Amino acid sequence: MSAGSVAVVVPGEIDLPSWDLYEISIPCTVFGKPQSDLADPWYELRLCAFGEQSSGDPGAGTGAGLALRTGHGLDGLIGADTVIVPSVPDPCVEEGAPLPPELIGALREAHAAGARMVSLCTGAFALAEAGLLDGRRATAHWMHTAQLAARYPKVTVDDSVLYVDDGDVLTSAGLTAGLDLCLHLVRRDLGAHVANQLARRMVVPAHRHGGQAQFVDLSMPVTDDAGLGPVLDWARAHLDRPLTVAELARRAAMSPRTFYRRLQRATGTTPLQWLLNQRLGRAQALLESTDLPVEKVGELSGLGTANNLRHHFVKQIGVSPREYRRAFSRTA
Missing domain, CATH: 3.40.50.880 (Class I glutamine amidotransferase (GATase) domain)
Incomplete structure (x- = not known):
């Protein structure tokens, strides 16, 4: 050596x-x-x-x-x-x-x-x-x-x-x-x-x-597509419920194909990946700022069970929810 x-x-x-x-x-x-x-x-x-x-x-x-x-x-x-x-x-x-x-x-x-x-x-x-x-x-x-x-x-x-x-x-x-x-x-x-x-x-x-x-900001990139803003704001406020591309397209008064194309152009990602990023971002915020059980974090972020939350965290962020909380928690 x-x-x-x-x-x-x-x-x-x-x-x-x-x-x-x-x-x-x-x-x-x-x-x-x-x-x-x-x-x-x-x-x-x-x-x-x-x-x-x-x-x-x-x-x-x-x-x-x-x-x-x-x-x-x-x-x-x-x-x-x-x-x-x-x-x-x-x-x-x-x-x-x-x-x-x-x-x-x-x-x-x-x-x-x-x-x-x-x-x-x-x-x-x-x-x-x-x-x-x-x-x-x-x-x-x-x-x-x-x-x-x-x-x-x-x-x-x-x-x-x-x-x-x-x-x-x-x-x-x-x-x-x-x-x-x-x-x-x-x-x-x-x-x-x-x-x-x-x-x-x-x-x-x-x-x-x-x-x-685990340090990447998953929030939506800035977009000048004013037609998408209201529906994406609505989606972020309702991440705890099942959301589909068809429902978001209907709320945006677009066909699913048009909605898909405009969201991808505005954010650089697909509608499903955008939704997953928003849910992961919500879960990160809850893990950082609350003592809620991991099961509740999964429910409120729309990621479902604790096992599903862990699966997406490890795959997308590289650490488990509990490891992320230990590293970034702001609670006492």
Whole structure:
């Protein structure tokens, strides 16, 4: 087992409103602090800056009184055993602003040289732009997976997991899911015992149950189809009763076929899946805010018996209702 070298990509200039330092801090914490009692040698960490300060005396200024002294430019990616892209600036995700071509070229070169490529959160956009996710399964923060899938159709995007290990290319969901993936890398490199001990020191679970599906907002996407609003509001107010597409279509004064087509266009999902999402959302709210028995939660959300509620929770959200309540309950 060998730790090896880890190169983390950071920008030459960090604009805090558009760049999240949290993802940068995760690999620095996991790989940058020697843990010689767990493994010696530990990882060799190098920060590699691109942009205005990536040559000469590389360093990244945050504009908020903070600075990263990197010591390396993008040439530092070559020869690293692992290359991590923590995230990309918000405009590159939200507005489709182009990523620096020198960064994309360096990522391709590092991968061709044999580096294990890793992205945290929106760093997946950089790996996808470099073509390193083509034909692969990948993930990112659930708020950005739809954009990732639309922009890079050759990538199979999975928004239900905390991370995806595809051998030499790994991707994680957002924020703390990056920590899950980094601990997974330690587990791969140095074994479960070392990863578990490191997790204990960081006061985090060595492995979290479920995926990011339990954090996804299941509420209806915004729609400008005014004709659907009243009937969908009515449906959400009557989730505890049997509802059919035919009944909803009748209330909307549409044929079932027209209703199906307009709801799918407005929400991106089918009427039955929309109903299931609303019922799961209601069950999540009840589990978070009440002490009602699971059987009652199933009844009020329209999911029926406790067994049926558990079936849909495990399938769609990745954890059981009781596990979800333990994690998210707001009741005393």
